[in-house]
Amino acid sequence: MAARTLIAPSILASDFSRLGEEVRAIEAAGADWVHVDVMDGHFVPNITIGPDVVKALRPHATIPFDVHLMISPADPYLEAFREAGADWISVHPEAGPHLHRTLRRIRELGAKAGVVLNPGSDIQALQWMIEDIDLVLVMSVNPGFGGQSFISSQLRKVEALRKMIDASGREIVLEVDGGVTPDTAPRCIAAGATALVAGSAVFRGGPERYAANIAALRG
Ligand code: DX5
Ligand code: ZN
Numbered sequence: 001m002a003a004r005t006l007i008a009p010s011i012l013a014s015d016f017s018r019l020g021e022e023v024r025a026i027e028a029a030g031a032d033w034v035h036v037d038v039m040d041g042h043f044v045p046n047i048t049i050g051p052d053v054v055k056a057l058r059p060h061a062t063i064p065f066d067v068h069l070m071i072s073p074a075d076p077y078l079e080a081f082r083e084a085g086a087d088w089i090s091v092h093p094e095a096g097p098h099l100h101r102t103l104r105r106i107r108e109l110g111a112k113a114g115v116v117l118n119p120g121s122d123i124q125a126l127q128w129m130i131e132d133i134d135l136v137l138v139m140s141v142n143p144g145f146g147g148q149s150f151i152s153s154q155l156r157k158v159e160a161l162r163k164m165i166d167a168s169g170r171e172i173v174l175e176v177d178g179g180v181t182p183d184t185a186p187r188c189i190a191a192g193a194t195a196l197v198a199g200s201a202v203f204r205g206g207p208e209r210y211a212a213n214i215a216a217l218r219g
Contacts, residue, residue: 013199090114141178150179162192
């Protein structure tokens, strides 16, 4: 039997005036990870939160923090995010010239290393560093904002990555991010995803809905 799909609510869709409570509420509602979208207004056209906010939130949850860096350069900030409590740190290949070095650095810091693929990005380069990857995050929207529509063509990429990961024999988390809803989640899981990020689909309806919203994504 396949392992249970990990659900990682993106706090981008939460109430920023009550972030600590929101993180506690999603853990109580059954979330597996807390997904933190870090944006710099340069790599993506939006600005969100930095390491100090991650540090402030860390005591509010026991589940892992899955930090998605949409910043360029990323390397100067890896240590700060790790010290703030990031368990998983994922970077976009386009954010810097030396992806392999960045992944090694993330692991040296004691975190798990992830690579994020934009809708237009290819998977081929990953096969040359598969040993250095703990997670692949497939963007099913263009990064920068929550609440966008799912780009179905990315399911073929998830299928191709599933094959690449299985052939490698490594335990690599295959995560999908963007437009994940109760409609699109089963398609991601069928294509081979093992973790799903969801912002709007988890936080809609307020805290009393979080448990039902998360359960609806597991299918
Ligand atoms: C987009 C972010 C996503 C986003 C997901 O740049 O990486 O994590 O917040 O939001 P929804 O689930 O609303 O598409
Ligand atoms: Zn994200």
